[in-house]
Amino acid sequence: MTDYATLLNHNGLKATFQRTAILEHIEQHGHMSIDAIYEEVVKLYPSLSLATVYKNIILMVENSVLVEVPITGKKSKYELTKSDHIHLVCTECGEVEDKPHNSNADDIFNSMTQQENFSLSKQQINLYGVCVHCSNKMAS
Amino acid sequence: MTDYATLLNHNGLKATFQRTAILEHIEQHGHMSIDAIYEEVVKLYPSLSLATVYKNIILMVENSVLVEVPITGKKSKYELTKSDHIHLVCTECGEVEDKPHNSNADDIFNSMTQQENFSLSKQQINLYGVCVHCSNKMAS
DNA sequence: CTGACTGCAAACGTTTTGCACGGTA
DNA sequence: TACCGTGCAAAACGTTTGCAGTCAG
Numbered sequence: 001m002t003d004y005a006t007l008l009n010h011n012g013l014k015a016t017f018q019r020t021a022i023l024e025h026i027e028q029h030g031h032m033s034i035d036a037i038y039e040e041v042v043k044l045y046p047s048l049s050l051a052t053v054y055k056n057i058i059l060m061v062e063n064s065v066l067v068e069v070p071i072t073g074k075k076s077k078y079e080l081t082k083s084d085h086i087h088l089v090c091t092e093c094g095e096v097e098d099k100p101h102n103s104n105a106d107d108i109f110n111s112m113t114q115q116e117n118f119s120l121s122k123q124q125i126n127l128y129g130v131c132v133h134c135s136n137k138m139a140s
Numbered sequence: 141m142t143d144y145a146t147l148l149n150h151n152g153l154k155a156t157f158q159r160t161a162i163l164e165h166i167e168q169h170g171h172m173s174i175d176a177i178y179e180e181v182v183k184l185y186p187s188l189s190l191a192t193v194y195k196n197i198i199l200m201v202e203n204s205v206l207v208e209v210p211i212t213g214k215k216s217k218y219e220l221t222k223s224d225h226i227h228l229v230c231t232e233c234g235e236v237e238d239k240p241h242n243s244n245a246d247d248i249f250n251s252m253t254q255q256e257n258f259s260l261s262k263q264q265i266n267l268y269g270v271c272v273h274c275s276n277k278m279a280s
Numbered sequence: 281c282t283g284a285c286t287g288c289a290a291a292c293g294t295t296t297t298g299c300a301c302g303g304t305a
Numbered sequence: 306t307a308c309c310g311t312g313c314a315a316a317a318c319g320t321t322t323g324c325a326g327t328c329a330g
Contacts, residue, residue, distance in 0.1 A: 014304055014309060034295090049312045054295060056310090061213075070210035072264065073201075075294095086249075088258050099252060108245050109226075109267055116239070118228050119275060122268040124212065127249055129260040154284060154329055174319090189287040194320065196285090215319095286327070296317070303310075 011063040018048060019056055023065070023080065031069055031077040031087075031096040069096065072128065086125045092134035101125075151203040158188060159196055163205070163220065171209055171217040171227075171236040209236065212268065226265045232274035241265075 004023045005015035013019065021041045026032050032040075034053055042048045057078055060066040069077045071089055077096060084101040105125075113120040130138070144163045145155035153159065161181045166172050172180075174197055182188045197218060200206040209217045211229055217236060224241040245265075253260040270278070 009305090016304075016310065018311075047312075050294095051296075051313080052311055058296095068212050070212055070216075072208050072210055072262075076210075086252070088253065088256065090258075091261065097256075097258075099256070102248050102252065105245050105248050108242050109265075112226070112239060112242065113228065113267055113269065116228065116237075117272045117275070118230075118237075118267070118269050120267055120269040121231065122212075124266040124268065125249075126264040126266075127253060127258070127260055128262040128264065129253065129258050132257045135257070135259060149330090156285065156329075158286075187287075190319095191288080191321080192286055198321095282328105282330095284327100284329080286325105288324090288326105290322085292319100292321070294317105294319080297315085299313090301311080301313105304308090305306105 007065060011060075011065050013059065013063060013065070018045065018052055019060070021045060022053065022056055022060075026066070026078060027080055030098065031079045033075045033077050035075070037078070069124075069126075071096075071126070084123055086127060088131065089126050089128045090131035090134055091128050092130050092138075095131060097131065147205060151200075151205050153199065153203060153205070158185065158192055159200070161185060162193065162196060162200075166206070166218060167220055170238065171219045173215045173217050175215070177218070209264075209266075211236075211266070224263055226267060228271065229266050229268045230271035230274055231268050232270050232278075235271060237271065 004020040007023070008015045008019055018041070021044055022037055025037060025040045029036070034057060037057070038048070038050050038053045041053070057066065061068055061078070064081055066078045067081050069079055069087060071077060074094060084106070086099040086101055088097040088099060109123060110120065144160040147163070148155045148159055158181070161184055162177055165177060165180045169176070174193055177197070178188070178190050178193045181193070197206065201208055201218070204221055206218045207221050209219055209227060211217060214234060224246070226239040226241055228237040228239060249263060250260065
């Protein structure tokens with residue numbers, strides 16, 4: 001359980017309850033779209049405005065508290081900033097699962113980009129397919 | 141030089157000059173956003189409608205002629221469907237460069253997803269950083 | 281010749297903005 | 306207390322839709 005207030009302050013942002021609630025929900029779900037965040041958090045704080053969610057997501061991405069995860073054919077989701085990892089994206093239910101990043105793959109990409117004199121700063125690896133739960137449902 | 145008319149017909153689409161022109165420009169540039177496609181092709185065919193570009197991009201993605209490349213913080217770009225490869229995305233100029241897909245990395249991702257019983261259908265690997273041209277410009 | 285495709289303009293949904301008020305540090 | 310953040314409503318933007326006319330197969 002992270003201390004979101006400290007996290008926000010350390011990144012130059014005031015800790016409002018709207019922001020901590022947004023972060024709590026994102027951490028609970030792992031990855032959320034802006035709509036989903038609003039729909040969840042507004043249950044808790046009915047006065048919450050959708051514009052506030054937009055403003056805060058943008059701000060928290062700029063300040064490296066959150067990371068955008070763009071997804072083919074869907075709206076972007078957002079996750080807490082954490083160490084490199086891989087996304088398994090289910091094309092049926094839309095859920096995104098994190099997998100630890102493989103250091104072999106890391107080496108491959110590092111040497112590949114060094115050859116090109118491309119100064120690598122961020123990797124984004126999305127693997128699309130059908131998750132266990134959805135393939136089970138489809139079988140029955 | 142591909143025969144776009146045949147490509148379209150094989151995928152159940154009529155070969156209008158709007159569509160072949162869109163495909164020609166995408167192949168020339170490698171990766172293009174919808175705006176960029178419209179701006180380029182309308183120079184050639186001033187009667188072209190932006191709605192037509194939207195309709196055709198959607199249709200050609202559905203029919204596997206094109207692939208969407210979603211990019212963090214920017215609008216998606218589109219490329220011709222081709223064999224697996226990696227995208228080097230320059231965070232300065234926005235250009236996307238293709239790199240051949242590494243079979244070692246492929247093996248890693250295949251075994252990783254098999255462990256999870258995740259039936260992998262598509263990989264999307266984007267490496268973000270600064271390309272040679274932009275780092276040269278920044279140095280001077 | 282016929283169904284598929286285009287261009288136009290209007291409609292739609294999403295995201296952004298400006299401003300007065302309220303809350304954090 | 307000063308400034309940053311919020312909520313509201315309106316504006317701006319990107320995308321989609323319906324329809325009448327046109328064209329590829």
